[in-house]
Amino acid sequence: MSGSAEAVQAEVMMSFLVSEELSFRIPVELRYETRDPYAVRLTFHLPGDAPVTWAFGRELLIDGVAGPCGEGDVQVAPAEPDVLGEVLIRLQVGCDHALFRSSAAPLLAFLDRTDKLVPLGQEGALADFDAHLDEALGRILAEEQNAG
Template sequence: MHTTIERELDMTLVHPPDRRFPVPTRLRYRTDDPFAVHVDFHLDAARPVHWTFARDLLVEGVFRPCGDADVRVWPAGARDAPAARRVVCVALSSPEGDALLEAPAGPLAAWVERTLRLVPPGEECADADLEAALGALLGGGLGG
């Protein structure tokens, strides 16, 4: 049986030089896809914009800059600043364009922590039936 952890979160789209737009966002973590985080950004479009990237990027990005290429994550704001003013920045890059979003650090970190309690780091493959997966990959069997 697989479990899903979801979180609705209001992120902010930062549009240089000084414009900001609220972006309702849904974070989703599924135990049947334990390395990934699925994010839907609900913009003024018919369908949300969907991104999938490594959970490790959020795990590390809450504390220090990480990622390269398409997804980069880093904390912003002084550590001694009030919790409501700390954010985690998420920079996304695609052929269609780039986006910089800010997520409230506290709620994001709490959601990430829930995913880590559900599937601790290093245990992502614990439920995987590796022999069956390898057999399917090799065309049905390992016989000789």
């Protein structure tokens, strides 16, 4: 693939759920790039803090809009079971976590645009892992030969 990457970007207002009683709306930038076709990036613009970006699998976001998904640092699920209205995104680092709520509609619109750019299941055509693996193995072998 050439050095230029195509991208899809959107800004979505989400609620940052601090507690059951306290939440506030923040802008979140969603970004998808052909140079990393398996991932989406969400940049959270929290008041008084530098923006924070999380990257995770596009498929996790797609699946999480429809039903609970994710077991690690990122979990996505509908806010209400069997209702496609709002989506919860939980991000966790160690014991700390942050919970965000978004309307499903702008997420689905963003995901639809990513699918038009790179259809789900076609990411491998852009991600030339074999070439990267061959390059890395070649460097390792060259270093070993030079060291020996």
